[in-house]
Amino acid sequence: MGPPYWCRTMLCSICVQFFLQETLEKHHECLKKQRDAVKYRLKKLATRQTEITKKSSVIKESVIRKYQEIRAILDEDLRTTLSHLEMEERATVSALDGMMEKNCSLIQDIEQDMARLTVVLEQADKEPDAMSFFLYPEHQDMEAVDRVMDVLSRTDPSSVSLDEAKAEQILSLTNNMLLLICSQTPIMKTLIKSYSSEVCLDPETAHPKLVISHQGDSATYTDTWQQLQDLPGRFDTTLNVISLQAFKFGRHYWEIDVTGKTYWELGVTYPTIPRKGTTEDCWLGRGDDSWCVEFFEGEYTAWHGRVPHQLPFTKRFSRIGVLCSFPAGLLTFLEADKMAPLFSFCAGTFTDCLHLALCPGHDHSGTNARPIVICNAASPTSDL
Structure with a gap:
């Protein structure tokens, strides 16, 4: 004869309760594992985010430095080139200043001679007989002409000039540099x-x-x-x-x-x-x-x-x-x-x-x- 009914019912209830508890515990454990997996993935995502941000910062800083180096090289080369051009400009301007001074000095001498002759002419009008006394020898006129011709020949403006061949070469080189830079920029064009x-x-x-x-x-x-x-x-x-x-x-x-x-x-x-x-x-x-x-x-x-x-x-x-x-x-x-x-x-x-x-x-x-x-x-x- 088996256990009484109430006993069987109690045992069945205990089994069901045990089964439910075991099921709930398993489900709880499963949820815990899922939560831990998601938390771990979240942590990895945050780590990856930090890594990408740092890596991007390093790349941007490196690119900025390279552009700064390029700019520094170009700026220094520009200063050197302009320095040479300015030195040549100063030299040619100085040479022309010297020539202009010679011509100014000659003009002053000529004007002084003209002033003396004006005085002579005025006196000649008053004393015609004294005119022969003030006549200039012909050789003095020739000396004056020779002096003017000498100054004019030594102050020819076309004899002073910039080094146009060098200027053309500089322009050619800078244009080639520009074409090279244009062919490489925008940098993203080639990459994209x-x-x-x-x-x-x-x-x-x-x-x-x-x-x-x-x-x-x-x-x-x-x-x-x-x-x-x-x-x-x-x-x-x-x-x-x-x-x-x-x-x-x-x-x-x-x-x-x-x-x-x-x-x-x-x-x-x-x-x-x-x-x-x-x-x-x-x-x-x-x-x-x-x-x-x-x-x-x-x-x-x-x-x-x-x-x-x-x-x-x-x-x-x-x-x-x-x-x-x-x-x-x-x-x-x-x-x-x-x-x-x-x-x-x-x-x-x-x-x-x-x-x-x-x-x-x-x-x-x-x-x-x-x-x-x-x-x-x-x-x-x-x-x-």
């Missing part, structure tokens, strides 16, 4: 261009009023609605087109030619950007899926998540660079000629692959008819 990634536009995403070139390197607005297949990925309201290629890691750079255009938008987008309907998220930069810079009516605006950032530029740029860095979570728009940053988005971590995205805009009565062109386009048949 090394991140160039070829892309071509995907015609199957283009709005029906966009004509995509055969090479996939340009998009042009047309007022004619083209009879194209209504694919799921095609924009049907906004004048957008995105690249065939998508990028998930690394650093990438593209240059887009917007010469002659009065309206355009360009940027990057996740493939999840809405393509259909009139929702604002279909516009580049208006939703959380895309980032862009817009040029409209002479003003530049950076967009993301419906938030506009007015940019302080009025110049109409001809080429815009787009630099995307997955490791840094950074998206930077640049004026491509000088590599001057226009605006940067610190996106943190990109959660999906990115496509280059373009909008050439309406033609605005012909004022915006030119295409928007990718300068480092790939062949449409190139591998993704």
Whole structure:
């Protein structure tokens, strides 16, 4: 005969309680391990943040020192060059001063002779018979002429000059130096261009009023609605087109030619950007899926998540660079000629692959008819 019912019930209750307690303890231990793992990761992230900040500071200080050294060398060379030029200038000016003094002295002597002759002439008018007494011998006139000719020959202005050959050589060398510096600057140009990634536009995403070139390197607005297949990925309201290629890691750079255009938008987008309907998220930069810079009516605006950032530029740029860095979570728009940053988005971590995205805009009565062109386009048949 087994234990009574109440005993069995108590034992069962104790077992359940023990099981629950053991389960809760295991769960508590699991949560503790998870918390410790997250705390450890947080500590590693903070350490990494400190390391990157320190490393960036060291790099910036090193770059500053190099620029200071370059500036010091150029300043010293400029001082030396100007010193030589100034010494030569002082010497030639001094030589001309000496010549001018000789001519001034001669003028004084001539004027003194002229004054004496004036006195003689006045006396001759009063006593004509005495004129012969004051006549100058002919040889004195010849001596005066010879003296003047001698001074004139020894004070020829053309005999004094700067070393024009040296001046030309200095100008040539400085011009060569300038060309060399220009070929190496901006320094970031060479580096950023090394991140160039070829892309071509995907015609199957283009709005029906966009004509995509055969090479996939340009998009042009047309007022004619083209009879194209209504694919799921095609924009049907906004004048957008995105690249065939998508990028998930690394650093990438593209240059887009917007010469002659009065309206355009360009940027990057996740493939999840809405393509259909009139929702604002279909516009580049208006939703959380895309980032862009817009040029409209002479003003530049950076967009993301419906938030506009007015940019302080009025110049109409001809080429815009787009630099995307997955490791840094950074998206930077640049004026491509000088590599001057226009605006940067610190996106943190990109959660999906990115496509280059373009909008050439309406033609605005012909004022915006030119295409928007990718300068480092790939062949449409190139591998993704």
